[in-house]
Amino acid sequence: MVLRVVNLGLPKTGTTTLARALRRAGLKVADRRIRRRSTSDAALKGQFVAELLYRGYFQSGDPGALLSEIDAISEMSLLREDDSLWPQMDFALIMALRVHNPGLKFLASCRDPFELSQSMLAWSDLGMSRLPNSAIPGLPRDYGQTTKERMQWIRGHYAALARFFGDDPDYLTYDIADPLARDRIGDFLGLELPWWGRLNANPVRAGASAT
Numbered sequence: 001m002v003l004r005v006v007n008l009g010l011p012k013t014g015t016t017t018l019a020r021a022l023r024r025a026g027l028k029v030a031d032r033r034i035r036r037r038s039t040s041d042a043a044l045k046g047q048f049v050a051e052l053l054y055r056g057y058f059q060s061g062d063p064g065a066l067l068s069e070i071d072a073i074s075e076m077s078l079l080r081e082d083d084s085l086w087p088q089m090d091f092a093l094i095m096a097l098r099v100h101n102p103g104l105k106f107l108a109s110c111r112d113p114f115e116l117s118q119s120m121l122a123w124s125d126l127g128m129s130r131l132p133n134s135a136i137p138g139l140p141r142d143y144g145q146t147t148k149e150r151m152q153w154i155r156g157h158y159a160a161l162a163r164f165f166g167d168d169p170d171y172l173t174y175d176i177a178d179p180l181a182r183d184r185i186g187d188f189l190g191l192e193l194p195w196w197g198r199l200n201a202n203p204v205r206a207g208a209s210a211t
Contacts, residue, residue, distance in 0.1 A: 002101040003064045005072035008088040009109030012119040014176035015075035024195040027071035039069045050078035050085035062100040063093050079130050089137040108161050108173035117150040
């Protein structure tokens with residue numbers, strides 16, 4: 001099995017919603033971690049997607065080598081006290097994914113940079129602590145404490161993706177606020193998405209903070 005869909009969007013851009021939509025469409029999806037229902041390999045259950053991607057990449061050159069039962073990745077970054085891994089910003093790894101997964105489709109879920117920055121700020125300790133205290137591509141340690149810095153980082157990520165992919169027909173960026181997002185994604189992937197909604201919203205800003 002080869003990967004069919006990979007999302008390169010940042011956290012808090014509707015990635016949990018995307019994961020459910022793809023699952024309802026019949027795909028096996030990895031959303032940051034490998035869930036029990038997504039694999040028959042007991043050793044993979046609960047492991048982080050980012051770590052598996054890098055392990056596969058450096059062991060064999062194929063980032064998806066350890067994800068043989070997975071069809072799609074909806075969220076791949078990992079940020080915790082002892083780890084900061086952002087495969088969606090690693091263009092060498094992205095190129096390797098393309099080489100080893102013919103026909104792979106890339107999504108980039110996005111939202112208004114200010115709204116995304118505010119959602120990150122409101123989500124647990126993501127904006128207040130983990131972002132500024134970690135080394136992240138495009139956001140060195142001690143940066144990301146202000147809205148301006150977070151927005152600069154957010155814009156930079158999507159600008160880099162746009163420059164890298166250009167008019168590539170296997171790449172689609174979509175805004176989660178777009179009422180046609182479901183149809184655009186379905187048409188792009190050649191899938192009927194029987195469900196679309198909003199999941200994992202920030203409890204303090206439920207109107208604008210889905211992930």
